[in-house]
Amino acid sequence: AQSVTQPDIHITVSEGASLELRCNYSYGATPYLFWYVQSPGQGLQLLLKYFSGDTLVQGIKGFEAEFKRSQSSFNLRKPSVHWSDAAEYFCAVSANTGTASKLTFGTGTRLQVTL
Amino acid sequence: DAGVIQSPRHEVTEMGQEVTLRCKPISGHNSLFWYRQTMMRGLELLIYFNNNVPIDDSGMPEDRFSAKMPNASFSTLKIQPSEPRDSAVYFCASDSGSTGELFFGEGSRLTVL
Numbered sequence: 148a149q150s151v152t153q154p155d156i157h158i159t160v161s162e163g164a165s166l167e168l169r170c171n172y173s174y175g176a177t178p179y180l181f182w183y184v185q186s187p188g189q190g191l192q193l194l195l196k197y198f199s200g201d202t203l204v205q206g207i208k209g210f211e212a213e214f215k216r217s218q219s220s221f222n223l224r225k226p227s228v229h230w231s232d233a234a235e236y237f238c239a240v241s242a243n244t245g246t247a248s249k250l251t252f253g254t255g256t257r258l259q260v261t262l
Numbered sequence: 263d264a265g266v267i268q269s270p271r272h273e274v275t276e277m278g279q280e281v282t283l284r285c286k287p288i289s290g291h292n293s294l295f296w297y298r299q300t301m302m303r304g305l306e307l308l309i310y311f312n313n314n315v316p317i318d319d320s321g322m323p324e325d326r327f328s329a330k331m332p333n334a335s336f337s338t339l340k341i342q343p344s345e346p347r348d349s350a351v352y353f354c355a356s357d358s359g360s361t362g363e364l365f366f367g368e369g370s371r372l373t374v375l
Contacts, residue, residue, distance in 0.1 A: 181363075190266070190353055190366030237305065248293070248357055249318065250364060252305040 149174040149240045151253035159259040162230050168223040168256050170212075170238030179241035180221040181250065182212055186234045194236075197221065208232070233260045264288070268354050268367035276375050280342040283370045285354030286335055293357040295364060296329055296339050300350045308352075311337065344374045 152171045160166055172178055179198050183191040195206025202214040212223045221238060235257045239250040267286040275281055287294050295310040309319040311331045319329070326345070331337040341348055351371050355364040 183364075188368070190355075190368050191364070192366070193363050196363065248364070249295075249307065249310060251307075254304045 149178070149242050149251050151238050151240050151251055153236075153238055153253035153256050155256045156254070157257045157259065159261060160228050161261050163227050166223075166225045166228045166232070166258070168236050168238075168258070170221045170223065170253060171219050172221060172238070172240045173219065174240050174242075178221075179248070180212075180214060181239040181241065182206065182210070182221075182223050183237045183239060183252075184208075184234050185237065185255075191237060194223070228258075228260055230260045230262060233258055266354055266356050266365050266367035268352075268370050270370055271368065272371045272373075274373045274375065275344055277345055278343045279374075280340065281344045281348075281372060281374075283339040283352050283354075283372070285337045285339070285367060287337070287354070287356030288358070288365055289335065291356035291358045291365070292334070293359075294331060294337050295355045295357070296337070297353040297355065298350045299353060299369070305353075308339070341372075344372075346374045348372060349374050 150173045154169050181196045182194040184194050185191045194210050195204050197204050197214045205211050210225050214221050235255045237255045238253040241248045241250050269284045293312050296308040298306045308321045309329045314331045329339045351369040353366050353369045355366045357364050
């Protein structure tokens, strides 16, 4: 069964600083990997996804993530954080069942941005 | 375009009462998922449907929980009888195919006293 580990529960960065959120996955085959963001009181929104090809993927809001098979990682990065990026971030892996995409989520990393 | 619509947004009920949560997926999406989010357990997949048929309900915690999808535009998650440990935010999400991108509703926050 697939699993996702997000080792950082809570991260605080200053506005304008760079950001990296860690994600490690466990999956027997080639994974489908995702990052979602959740603002308070809201549902989750997709930031970016990796299926195949270029291991550096670009997403919305200036985020990017790099798939590293050798490290089983899919870390999320942003070069300069904005106060509006404060939210909870979830990494997820998909078991493509052929009929529907069944995502397994990590426990999330809460990002706090100081001004 | 309208997104995934869930109702009610907030529900407060007493232990033992029946709770029904509702979801309208995005039109044209053929997969629907129910997730539960709590501080202790994070996001848990309860059940998902493909073309209105339940595919995997292994995440449904116990027989008190049931879900239906009578047509492509409506699903319900029912808890009967409810217990305080069912307090959580319940999310519905839909997916247009095997892209892996789930579109989430804003959730239904359930509090069982």
